[in-house]
Structures are given as structure tokens and as C-alpha cells.
Amino acid sequence: MSSAQALEQLPPASVRIAIDALGGDHGSAVVVDGALLALDSDPLLSVLLVGPPSALRDLLDSIAATGRSVPLGRIDIVEALEGVPMGADPAAAVRARRGTSVRVAAELVQRGRADAFLSAGQTAAALAAATFVLGRLRGITRPALAVVLPALAGPVVLLDAGAGTGMTADLLVQHALAGACYAEALGIDQPRVGLLTVGGEAGKGDATRREAHELLEALPLRYVGPVEGHDLSSGRHADVVVTDGFTGNVALKALEGAVAWTAHHLGERYGDPGPARALIADISHSEFAAGMLVGVAGVSVVAHGSADAGAIAAAAALAALAARTGLVDRTGSRLAELVAARRYEMGLRT
Numbered sequence: 619m620s621s622a623q624a625l626e627q628l629p630p631a632s633v634r635i636a637i638d639a640l641g642g643d644h645g646s647a648v649v650v651d652g653a654l655l656a657l658d659s660d661p662l663l664s665v666l667l668v669g670p671p672s673a674l675r676d677l678l679d680s681i682a683a684t685g686r687s688v689p690l691g692r693i694d695i696v697e698a699l700e701g702v703p704m705g706a707d708p709a710a711a712v713r714a715r716r717g718t719s720v721r722v723a724a725e726l727v728q729r730g731r732a733d734a735f736l737s738a739g740q741t742a743a744a745l746a747a748a749t750f751v752l753g754r755l756r757g758i759t760r761p762a763l764a765v766v767l768p769a770l771a772g773p774v775v776l777l778d779a780g781a782g783t784g785m786t787a788d789l790l791v792q793h794a795l796a797g798a799c800y801a802e803a804l805g806i807d808q809p810r811v812g813l814l815t816v817g818g819e820a821g822k823g824d825a826t827r828r829e830a831h832e833l834l835e836a837l838p839l840r841y842v843g844p845v846e847g848h849d850l851s852s853g854r855h856a857d858v859v860v861t862d863g864f865t866g867n868v869a870l871k872a873l874e875g876a877v878a879w880t881a882h883h884l885g886e887r888y889g890d891p892g893p894a895r896a897l898i899a900d901i902s903h904s905e906f907a908a909g910m911l912v913g914v915a916g917v918s919v920v921a922h923g924s925a926d927a928g929a930i931a932a933a934a935a936l937a938a939l940a941a942r943t944g945l946v947d948r949t950g951s952r953l954a955e956l957v958a959a960r961r962y963e964m965g966l967r968t
Contacts, residue, residue: 632662633938636723636732639669640701641739642930643923649738650677652930656938657689659931663938664692666732668723671695698722701739708743713750720744724751727916734917734937736908738930744920745781745911752916755946757953759786761913762793762863763920764800765870769853775801775809776850778863779870779909785862787829794834794841795956796912796949797858803943812845812856814865820844837956908933910940912949917941 637653639646646669653665667674674695682688698719702711712721723735724747737744741763749761762778777797778785794811801809813831815823820831822844834841842856849855850869861869907929911918917940921933940946 631942632664633660633734633941634664634666634732635934635937635941636666636668636696636726636735637930637934638701638719638723638735638737638739638744639667639674640698640719641737641744641923642921642925643738644926646673647677648925648927649930650674650681651927652925653693653934654681654686654688655927655931656934657692658687660935660938663934664694665934666694666696666723666726668696668698668719668726670699671697696722696726702743708740709746709750712743712746718743718747720747721751724748724916724918727918728752733941734919736919736921736930736933736937738921738923738925738933740923741780741909741920744918748911748914748916748918752914752918755913755915755950755953757957758792758796758913759789761911762796763866763909764797764912765909766804767850767853767870767873769851771853772857773804773806774850774853774856775804775806775858776866776870777858777860777912778866780863780867781911783862783864785826785864787826787833790827790830790860790862791833791837791956792913792953794839794858794860795837795952797860798839799949799952800910800912800940800945801858803940803945803948806857808840809857810840810842810855811858811860812842812849814847814850814859814861814869815844817844817846908936910936910945912945915946915950917946 639649642649657663678688698717700717701719702708712718720737720739720743726732727735728751754761760782763781764775764777765779767774767776775797777793798809798811813827815827820843845856845859850859907925908919908921917937919933919937921930
């Protein structure tokens with residue numbers, strides 16, 4: 619089920635999204651264009667554009683001058699004069715520079731002025747802003763980046779796709795719970811959860827994954843056991859696949875490369891690259907175009923740095939979906955149940 623389809627099944631609810639207008643490889647014009655596309659498709663959506671006010675007003679004026687509708691009543695501009703500097707450590711910059719656009723966007727969520735924030739800037743900067751400003755949910759040691767893959771049998775949620783590289787069995791369990799909640803928000807009923815390893819049989823993988831396998835079997839999840847890399851693109855065995863951030867990011871980039879290779883060679887083979895390019899555009903302008911930072915105490919969406927306007931709009935729709943489905947509260951409740959169960963097992967009653 620796509621984000622748009624899932625939204626159609628929800629009761630109407632107004633949502634406000636803070637958008638980092640200085641994030642992304644293509645500049646503020648593309649981000650603003652994407653925000654307007656999102657407003658066109660969702661009449662209950664409003665946005666807070668975070669960036670230099672004069673530059674953003676000039677952009678909106680120039681767009682309106684072309685005759686395009688600009689719903690100013692649903693657009694506010696919030697001042698932020700700088701993005702994360704090139705070459706700077708993203709986490710350090712977000713913490714040290716209060717006026718960075720991604721940090722200001724996260725603070726709007728913290729203060730209740732926005733229901734979610736969206737950035738197409740560096741993932742590390744968005745993660746730092748979300749963690750530093752919004753904080754982690756109880757039971758989460760480190761948030762994960764969850765991405766949705768267009769598998770053959772239906773979408774597959776992959777996490778961690780690059781928020782962190784180190785991994786423990788406990789982190790894998792936390793992320794499995796958070797990933798299942800995210801899949802439910804996307805409209806997947808009773809999602810099947812798999813642990814990415816080098817084989818589909820129990821006992822496969824390193825000591826960390828074997829320990830995680832035992833822990834996951836004891837949880838109130840629809841855990842299907844170990845899964846392999848090909849399950850990411852088939853979707854036949856699992857709806858949620860959990861792994862460490864290093865492995866997840868390598869797997870994601872490998873899949874992106876495979877899609878690009880296939881599209882190129884289809885065009886060469888049949889002399890018409892149009893259909894392959896159209897397929898890639900469809901994927902880029904859907905919920906597959908953005909990642910969700912799960913485990914933070916606020917809806918935080920990261921679009922690809924190379925996102926065009928359509929991909930920005932799709933990322934905004936994903937943020938609206940997460941806000942309307944109560945993703946953060948749902949994840950927090952599930953994690954609280956896990957924490958309580960573990961404390962009980964340890965003999966702690968409070």
C-alpha cells in the first residue's frame with residue numbers, strides 16, 4: 619500500500635510539516651517546488667519553510683508570477699540563515715550552531731508548531747537534529763533509518779539503512795519493534811519481521827545475530843526468523859527486515875545500483891530507455907524516495923539528497939502519513955511494553 623492509499627483510509631486531519639529549505643543537492647528552489655506539489659495533493663497540509671526569509675519569499679513570488687497557484691495561507695516562513703557547512707562534521711555543526719535550518723526544523727516539532735520535519739540534507743545532520751532536539755523514545759538506545767523498498771510481493775521496510783554502523787543484539791531487537799510499527803503505519807497488517815543474515819536457517823550469522831534471533835523469538839512479534847539478501851527485493855518472506863546500519867546501507871546502495879544498471883541495459887537492448895526511466899521516476903516519486911528516522915520522539919523524515927520536486931512531495935506525504943497514524947506514540951507504547959517485560963524478567967517491579 620502506498621502512502622497516498624494509506625492516507626485515503628485515514629480520517630481527515632490537518633498536518634503541519636517543517637521543511638528544511640536549505641537541505642538537498644539542488645537548492646531551495648527544488649525544495650519549495652516540492653512543497654507546493656505536496657500542498658496541491660493534500661488540502662489539509664500546511665508547511666513551514668525553514669530558511670532565509672527574503673530568499674524564500676522571492677522564490678514564492680517568482681513562482682506565483684508564472685501563474686501557478688501558491689496557497690500562501692498554508693505556507694509560513696521560519697528564519698534560518700545557514701545550512702550545515704560543507705566539510706563540517708554534521709553532528710557537531712547541528713549541536714554547535716543553533717541557527718542551522720535542520721535544527722530549527724526539528725525545534726518546530728519540539729515546540730508543537732509542526733507535526734513533523736523533513737530534510738533532504740545530510741542524513742547525519744538530520745539524525746543529530748532529531749536526537750539532540752527531540753530525544754529518543756524510551757527503550758531506544760540509537761534511532762534507525764527505515765526505508766521502504768519496492769519488492770515484488772509488496773513493500774519491504776529495511777532498517778537500519780545507515781543511521782549507525784555498530785550493532786548489538788539489543789539494538790536489533792529495538793529496531794525490529796520500531797520497524798514493525800512503521801510497517802503498520804504504512805498499512806501492512808501484522809507485518810512479518812525477518813533478521814538479515816547469510817542464510818535462512820536458524821543459527822546462521824555471527825554471534826550478535828544468533829543472540830538477536832533468540833531474543834526476537836521471545837517477543838510478541840510476527841517474527842519469521844533469518845532472511846537473506848534476495849528477500850529484500852522479493853518480499854515473499856518478510857515485510858520488515860532488520861540489520862545493522864553498515865550492512866543495511868551497503869544493501870540499499872547495491873539495490874539502487876542494480877536498478878540503474880538494469881534500466882541502462884534495458885534501454886540499450888530495446889532501443890527505448892523511456893519505459894525504464896518512467897519506472898525509476900515512479901519509484902523516486904513514491905514512499906520509496908525517503909527514509910524515516912524511527913526511535914526518535916517526533917516524526918523525522920529524510921529525503922535523498924538528489925531528490926527532485928516530486929520526491930520532496932512524496933517525502934512530505936510520508937511525513938503526513940506518519941503524523942496522522944500516530945507512528946511515534948505507537949512505537950513508544952510498543953517499546954514501553956518491551957521495557958516493562960524485561961524489567962519483570964529481571965525481578966524489577968517498578
